[in-house]
Amino acid sequence: EPEVTQTPSHQVTQMGQEVILRCVPISNHLYFYWYRQILGQKVEFLVSFYNNEISEKSEIFDDQFSVERPDGSNFTLKIRSTKLEDSAMYFCASSERSWGQGTDTQYFGPGTRLTVL
Amino acid sequence: AQSVTQLGSHVSVSEGALVLLRCNYSSSVPPYLFWYVQYPNQGLQLLLKYTSAATLVKGINGFEAEFKKSETSFHLTKPSAHMSDAAEYFCAVTGANNLFFGTGTRLTVIP
Numbered sequence: 001e002p003e004v005t006q007t008p009s010h011q012v013t014q015m016g017q018e019v020i021l022r023c024v025p026i027s028n029h030l031y032f033y034w035y036r037q038i039l040g041q042k043v044e045f046l047v048s049f050y051n052n053e054i055s056e057k058s059e060i061f062d063d064q065f066s067v068e069r070p071d072g073s074n075f076t077l078k079i080r081s082t083k084l085e086d087s088a089m090y091f092c093a094s095s096e097r098s099w100g101q102g103t104d105t106q107y108f109g110p111g112t113r114l115t116v117l
Numbered sequence: 118a119q120s121v122t123q124l125g126s127h128v129s130v131s132e133g134a135l136v137l138l139r140c141n142y143s144s145s146v147p148p149y150l151f152w153y154v155q156y157p158n159q160g161l162q163l164l165l166k167y168t169s170a171a172t173l174v175k176g177i178n179g180f181e182a183e184f185k186k187s188e189t190s191f192h193l194t195k196p197s198a199h200m201s202d203a204a205e206y207f208c209a210v211t212g213a214n215n216l217f218f219g220t221g222t223r224l225t226v227i228p
Contacts, residue, residue: 031214033214035216035218042207042218042219042220042221043161043207043209043216043218044218045212045215045216048214050214055214056212056213056215091161105163105166106216107163108153108161108162109160110159111159
């Protein structure tokens with residue numbers, strides 16, 4: 001069964017450093033998402049991406065964040081200058097269609113745990 | 118605006134007992150609702166989803182949920198808990214291009 005994969009599983013970085021979290025969505029999916037989950041809190045939406053553009057983003061997704069689909073398979077989340085409060089589990093998800101085209105399911109990867117020291 | 122509220126951050130049940138995890142939603146449009154499960158150190162796995170077809174939705178691992186519009190609820194149930202059901206469960210409702218999650222309910226199964 002196809003699945004979303006994410007690398008690395010755990011990333012430790014120093015405050016102020018740039019990190020890139022990588023995701024490989026399911027191959028025939030066209031919509032991509034990033035969510036994060038701070039320890040002990042709920043899963044929060046960051047950004048959705050379609051056709052090489054951001055289609056929606058939350059208030060959390062400020063100028064420190066960016067997303068990219070550098071090739072036909074990877075989908076990345078970059079944090080330019082990490083802060084302590086960026087420590088969280090980051091989940092990538094993908095779906096074949098968006099809600100506007102009928103319901104569809106977002107399939108989640110296993111997550112990358114980011115620890116900012 | 119879309120949101121979900123999960124009542125009870127922790128639920129403990131005995132093995133073989135009924136599992137009931139509560140979720141109430143708020144949505145300005147007819148909602149699509151989901152339950153996801155997160156096992157320790159793993160990602161989110163879809164348990165089941167409601168997409169305006171049947172109000173009683175059956176999912177994986179013996180779980181089901183009933184959509185009740187009058188109560189704005191989408192509670193998750195399983196008749197008989199198994200040790201392997203111990204996990205965190207998240208209810209979610211669709212936004213425009215994303216999902217709004219609840220705060221989660223940690224289910225503990227007591228042998």
